[in-house]
Amino acid sequence: MLTPSELVARAAANGAKVLALTDHDMVTGVGEAKEASEKAGIHLVPGVEISITWGGRSVHIVGLHVDENNQEFVSKLDANRAGRVERAVEIGRRLEKQGIAGAYESIVKQVSDPIIISRKHFSRFLVDAKICATTNDAFEQYLKKGRPAYVFHEWTTLENAINWIKSAGGIAIIAHPGRYEISEQSLLALFDDFKQLGGVGIEVVTGSHSRDLYPYFADLAKQYGFLASAGSDFHAPGETYLDVGRIPPLPDGLTPVWYDWF
Structure with a gap:
């Protein structure tokens, strides 16, 4: 974002x-x-x-x-x-079967290239459309495996x-x-x-x-x-409980991935 x-x-x-x-x-x-x-x-x-x-x-x-x-x-x-374009089109089609029209078309207008569209974009659409309260809710109700708009790729x-x-x-x-x-x-x-x-x-x-x-x-x-x-797994402001740059320390006794970087 x-x-x-x-x-x-x-x-x-x-x-x-x-x-x-x-x-x-x-x-x-x-x-x-x-x-x-x-x-x-x-x-x-x-x-x-x-x-x-x-x-x-x-x-x-x-x-x-x-x-x-x-x-x-x-x-x-x-x-x-x-493969993201084909998957995104199919997710949009499956949402339409659930009575939620225009998801793919709306997202395409907002992204620089349709090839980057992910399920996260659809989750944001569902929140913006007030169909789901949060992006996590959108995955739970529509987008995760076993839900009506999930598309295996x-x-x-x-x-x-x-x-x-x-x-x-x-x-x-x-x-x-x-x-x-x-x-x-x-x-x-x-x-x-x-x-x-x-x-x-x-x-x-x-x-x-x-x-x-x-x-x-x-x-x-x-x-x-x-x-x-x-x-942080940061994608957008307000979407995860860890903001970029605000990560807790690793537990003791581990070798961090950056041990030899500096």
């Missing part, structure tokens, strides 16, 4: 010293964010959040310190992102995402593992596959985790020998 420059300014105002920009399946904002961060005195980490399909569901893999100018990497992100594989990130000089992190509605057995299987394929860390503290999940994922990070990451 903010431009890269606006995001950096907000992070700086909140006291951030290090900021990773991790847009979904794209790195086009990194250049602008770098320029703004240099002026603001912030260390900018080029990043990305890649959508994958694992075990029949969507999972997000964050890449940190990727080379945003690696054209092979960028082209693979472009290909992964291309086959993203790239876990192996591909990790290899893409590594080929672009980055490191792979599992984003907000507590957000995926899977059994503990499946979660551990995901961690096993991730580690075997070259993944190095998980998000422990994030705006998509409740605070009671911090120690749980801290323990799992230690168990697997993962680096621990932290992030």
Whole structure:
């Protein structure tokens, strides 16, 4: 919802010293964010959040310190992102069957490129239309798996995402593992596959985790020998309980993902 420059300014105002920009399946904002961060005195980490399909569901893999100018990497992100238009059109059609017309058309007028449309845009539409009270309510009522406007999409594989990130000089992190509605057995299987394929860390503290999940994922990070990451998962003002630059410290005894950055 903010431009890269606006995001950096907000992070700086909140006291951030290090900021990773991790847009979904794209790195086009990194250049602008770098320029703004240099002026603001912030260390900018080029990043990305890649959508994958694992075990029949969507999972997000964050890449940190990727080379945003690696054209092979960028082209693979472009290909992964291309399915968003078809999915968005179908979400709009399914909402219309629920008596909610014009969602896709309204969102298209507000975005710079239809290829970036996500379920989050539809959740905001439902809030603005006063159909749902919050974006979380919109997911619960219409957009999450099993709800009437959910549309399954086959993203790239876990192996591909990790290899893409590594080929672009980055490191792979599992984003907000507590957000995926899977059994503990499946979660551990995901961690096993991730580690075997070259993944190095998980998000422990994030705006998509409740605070009671911090120690749980801290323990799992230690168990697997993962680096621990932290992030606000900030998308727009007022949408998450953690603002950008306002992240609590990691629990004790963890090796942070940034341990060798400075």
